[in-house]
Amino acid sequence: MKIIDFFQLYDIYHAPWFIGAIVFFAINLTVCTLTRFLKKWKEVSRNNIPDENTLYNMKLNFTLKKEKEDDAISIINKKFKKKVYEGEDGIIFEKGSFNRYGVFLIHMSILIILIGSLVGLIWGYKGFVVLSKGDLREYFFLRGKEAKEVPFGFALRCKDFNVSFYPNGAPKDYVTRLEIIENNKVLFEREIRVNNPLNYKGLNIYQSSYGTTPAFVFKIDHREVVLKEYDEYEIEGFIMVPVRFEKAIHNFGPGVQVAFLEDGEPKTTWFLRDIPKMKERELEGKRVILEDIREELWTGLEVTRDPGTGIVWTGFGLMLIGLYINFFVVAGRLYIKRSNDVIIVAASGIKHHEKIQIEFEKIKRSLNGTDPS
Amino acid sequence: MELIHHKILGITTIVYLFIFFAHIVYFVVKKEIFLRSAWVLIYFNFFLHTTGILFRWFESYTLKMGHAPFSNLYESLIFFSWCICFMVILMKKRFMYPLISMFSILGALFFMAYASISPGVDKSIQPLIPALQSNWLHIHVITCFISYAAFLISFISGMLYFMGFRWAVLPDKETLEEINYKSIMVGFPMLSAGILTGAVWAHYAWGSYWSWDPKETWSLITWIIYALFLHARFVRGWRGKKIAFISIMGFLSVLFTYFGVNFILSGLHSYAT
Numbered sequence: 001m002k003i004i005d006f007f008q009l010y011d012i013y014h015a016p017w018f019i020g021a022i023v024f025f026a027i028n029l030t031v032c033t034l035t036r037f038l039k040k041w042k043e044v045s046r047n048n049i050p051d052e053n054t055l056y057n058m059k060l061n062f063t064l065k066k067e068k069e070d071d072a073i074s075i076i077n078k079k080f081k082k083k084v085y086e087g088e089d090g091i092i093f094e095k096g097s098f099n100r101y102g103v104f105l106i107h108m109s110i111l112i113i114l115i116g117s118l119v120g121l122i123w124g125y126k127g128f129v130v131l132s133k134g135d136l137r138e139y140f141f142l143r144g145k146e147a148k149e150v151p152f153g154f155a156l157r158c159k160d161f162n163v164s165f166y167p168n169g170a171p172k173d174y175v176t177r178l179e180i181i182e183n184n185k186v187l188f189e190r191e192i193r194v195n196n197p198l199n200y201k202g203l204n205i206y207q208s209s210y211g212t213t214p215a216f217v218f219k220i221d222h223r224e225v226v227l228k229e230y231d232e233y234e235i236e237g238f239i240m241v242p243v244r245f246e247k248a249i250h251n252f253g254p255g256v257q258v259a260f261l262e263d264g265e266p267k268t269t270w271f272l273r274d275i276p277k278m279k280e281r282e283l284e285g286k287r288v289i290l291e292d293i294r295e296e297l298w299t300g301l302e303v304t305r306d307p308g309t310g311i312v313w314t315g316f317g318l319m320l321i322g323l324y325i326n327f328f329v330v331a332g333r334l335y336i337k338r339s340n341d342v343i344i345v346a347a348s349g350i351k352h353h354e355k356i357q358i359e360f361e362k363i364k365r366s367l368n369g370t371d372p373s
Numbered sequence: 374m375e376l377i378h379h380k381i382l383g384i385t386t387i388v389y390l391f392i393f394f395a396h397i398v399y400f401v402v403k404k405e406i407f408l409r410s411a412w413v414l415i416y417f418n419f420f421l422h423t424t425g426i427l428f429r430w431f432e433s434y435t436l437k438m439g440h441a442p443f444s445n446l447y448e449s450l451i452f453f454s455w456c457i458c459f460m461v462i463l464m465k466k467r468f469m470y471p472l473i474s475m476f477s478i479l480g481a482l483f484f485m486a487y488a489s490i491s492p493g494v495d496k497s498i499q500p501l502i503p504a505l506q507s508n509w510l511h512i513h514v515i516t517c518f519i520s521y522a523a524f525l526i527s528f529i530s531g532m533l534y535f536m537g538f539r540w541a542v543l544p545d546k547e548t549l550e551e552i553n554y555k556s557i558m559v560g561f562p563m564l565s566a567g568i569l570t571g572a573v574w575a576h577y578a579w580g581s582y583w584s585w586d587p588k589e590t591w592s593l594i595t596w597i598i599y600a601l602f603l604h605a606r607f608v609r610g611w612r613g614k615k616i617a618f619i620s621i622m623g624f625l626s627v628l629f630t631y632f633g634v635n636f637i638l639s640g641l642h643s644y645a646t
């Protein structure tokens with residue numbers, strides 16, 4: 001228990017050591033990524049054509065007669081659109097050069113996702129609210145170590161709740177029809193179902209569960225009253241509360257225990273629906289009859305606030321873009337070097353070397369280049 | 374109830390078996406014609422397999438529970454096999470060696486057979502429960518299973534790397550590494566997309582984009598293993614056995630994410646794929 005308390009294992013994601021570890025990881029990631037990024041930046045701005053031996057040692061190269069230079073440039077420019085260097089000694093062409101920043105985007109997106117989830121951990125919370133048809137609520141219960149009631153900042157009324165099933169008994173749809181009320185005015189009405197939450201004022205309200213609670217139909221001095229467990233009913237100084245429900249008491253059917261005040265003293269008594277003698281009692285001079293016990297549906301709604309979601313979504317998007325750039329953009333460089341008697345054409349792939357090779361072979365064929373010997 | 378798509382997929386399974394045998398015969402008698410017929414069969418079976426899946430889709434509508442066939446273990450196994458066949462065709466042009474296609478098709482055959490024979494796999498069309506009624510289901514399942522299929526190919530080339538003996542049909546080690554890396558280049562972005570779309574879906578269905586349910590946790594572990602592969606190769610410059618080993622571990626983690634989590638650990642995911 002001590003260990004659990006010390007490390008706050010009951011709530012790892014809010015524990016200082018966990019957040020500390022994530023922050024440490026994030027700093028590490030940032031530093032690594034930035035240093036690599038700067039190094040690459042320098043690499044890119046260092047644009048000079050390698051010497052002849054280096055070019056001859058590249059896997060892809062050929063030589064051309066001098067007078068073919070203009071032809072070569074126009075053909076090459078179709079595939080390698082960007083010129084990153086042009087000088088006396090030659091030209092450097094490039095394609096897909098932003099490929100090298102894909103890695104940067106991927107790592108930054110991880111960082112952004114971490115920041116977003118941290119924001120959610122610190123400023124977000126989760127709770128729930130349970131409503132039966134007709135109920136109006138302004139508060140929900142916070143989940144966590146101690147249950148706490150938190151105001152929505154508006155009110156919810158459950159207009160209707162329906163569960164439907166497939167013929168094989170599997171659930172088909174849960175739908176809660178909600179009214180959103182502010183300052184005693186109905187602002188709008190919405191249906192929420194699984195996979196279709198309501199987002200209002202930063203709160204997300206999800207359909208999450210449902211169930212039934214008993215509702216007790218009493219007739220108290222000829223007046224019909226519907227009560228649920230712990231609902232207090234008061235009339236002319238008489239107070240009663242249904243406190244306990246049993247589905248079956250021995251084999252006498254369902255019953256409910258009711259607490260009431262007799263001369264200021266709390267007392268309890270049982271009502272059994274199916275036993276005529278036990279469904280009617282005289283309490284404090286009032287005739288109380290348990291007419292029926294109904295199963296009433298309730299809907300369980302999950303309530304969350306997570307101000308970090310937008311940041312996390314941004315991170316997701318950047319990561320997908322980064323992954324695409326890093327893994328699917330064909331990138332490479334092509335060099336033209338003016339040598340004494342010939343032109344050397346050489347290329348190297350940054351990513352997808354084999355695709356660069358295919359393009360290089362095409363260029364070579366259309367120029368009738370020859371292999372240097 | 375026996376439906377048309379069960380027949381089509383039954384034939385598909387048998388054709389996978391033929392493709393496997395055609396490879397074996399090719400290795401024994403060394404005649405190109407057998408390899409070529411294996412490939413004809415692969416293309417034909419890809420068509421047949423697709424038809425089978427489309428029929429299941431169509432028949433789910435005739436049974437008034439219409440939905441894309443991505444929603445339970447049976448449907449996911451059938452789709453996984455389809456993805457394997459798809460990857461084999463996709464990688465044919467430059468990276469497909471008969472040993473790789475043989476073992477991949479063997480994998481597809483295994484998952485098809487498992488889907489149709491295992492008593493633990495319910496073959497009937499079931500209606501979609503509310504949590505699965507989402508468009509994110511499709512993109513999530515498609516990206517995940519394409520990545521799994523790519524990782525199967527990476528696993529096969531990783532295993533072949535450890536084959537000690539020299540064998541005429543065994544691609545050389547450099548090629549095996551290349552195939553391994555290329556398949557991870559497809560698998561890693563797809564797995565990432567699968568995890569991210571799963572998170573977005575979870576946000577809409579459960580109210581939280583990440584809840585450390587066992588399937589989520591294991592997919593994260595798998596993702597980290599393949600990230601380790603990429604870093605070991607590109608940052609540390611690792612090659613050879615160490616890299617092959619990581620790709621084997623990665624696929625074992627995929628298998629555990631897919632099956633182990635369903636059978637051993639229970640969580641939000643276990644009703645489905």
Ligand code: HEM
Pocket residue numbers: 025028029032033036103106107110326600603604607608
């Ligand atoms: C502390 C954590 C990490 C550090 C220090 C780190 C560092 C690096 C470095 C230095 C590179 C090489 C970049 C280059 O080629 O210039 C790299 C590449 C890469 N990293 Fe990370 N990384 C980390 C975490 C991750 C994670 C969690 C992922 C998961 C998506 C990831 C995905 C990648 C990818 C996809 C590449 C590119 C590999 C390629 O060249 O294709 N990294 N990382």
